[in-house]
Amino acid sequence: MIVGVGYGPLAYHIRRISLSLNNLELLPYPLFYDNKKLLLTTANGYIYYFKELVRLRNVVKIALWPDNISLGKAYKVVNISLLGDIAFIVPVHSLDQLEIVEELKAINFRVFTGYASDKRYRNYELREFLRESKGPLWYLGVSTKRELLEAKRHCFSGLDITGYVVGTNEIRKNPEKLNRVIKEMLTYLNAQGRQTRITEFLSVNSPVNVVTR
Template sequence: MIIGIGRGPLSYFVWKHLREFIGSVVLPYPLFYDAKRDLLTNKYAYINYLRKLQLRRKEVKIAVYPDYIPPNKVHVNLSLLKSIEFIVPIHSLEDLAIAAELEALGFNIYYGFASEPHYRSYTLNDFIRAVKGKKWYLGISTKREFQEALRVGFDGADITGFLFGKNEDRKNALKLRRMLTDFLKQVSKPQGRQSSILEFFPLNWGV
């Protein structure tokens, strides 16, 4: 499983303290690119989002594709982004067509499963039955969500700092480094040998 970490304190921490895992196991920002705030300003914000990706295409490995926008309606030259793997957020199963269109254009993609139920109109079982390609779990912040991603065999997931306890836990640099190191070592194991990963989290971790 590949782990993505968006822009924020956790990604900066990984760059500073855990560089040996970067690239093979974890992709901290900007290697993993998910600038949600850029997409929320207005309905055409995706244009600036994709143009920023064009400027950073040599840095970015995996990026979240703009929600709801079919490639044939994008007013940006997508061919400049062929080096980037896109995660296509699937809000309804109709969005599978967006992913299929990107694949037809030669892009490598992940199908993005939204962790928050109010962002999707289907169940996890519906998603698993419908998706034949690589799967990405979007926005993991709890133990339950991570267990779910492991159980189903997702190919990738992006995580938040909440996965590593409360704010006071994350402020302890030594503790956070130890938890992240153990977490990434376990994630790097072959699928099916990762069950012990849950031992490395505090008892108050997630729900």
């Protein structure tokens, strides 16, 4: 299972120990790109988000697609073809937003369908999400062991974690303790059965088919 670590202190601490972990399925920011600070700057924060993503496109492996932003809006901001090597996670707050997933797939983007862990940010239940979603799934914002278990049980392809799932601030700042906790988590998530590997989503099977708008 792929594990992303978003923008913030935890990503910084994990980058410090990433060489010792030597795990290609662990993606700390900016390999996993979710700069919510840019998204929340203004009502048009997604514009700055996309422009920063273009600037970092040779570094980013997987990125969060901005909430509720259609492909049509994205076309007006950046040259979408520049982002063709990035796999996107589309957050689904309402099941009608699955349309955005299909829009991206239609132009050959590699896409995860994102399940919101926090009930405040979705109007559906997990069983409905699993029934309606097609293709690889991503569990957004894992912060508890219960959510880790749920993601593993339902065969999600990836998830991103918050600092809470790692433990105390003392653990996060201690390289040895953090190394041990992350290794234990990765071992648990990838034990038994076929596991999703990052290379499945980053290999360029076909070019992004960008339609001029």
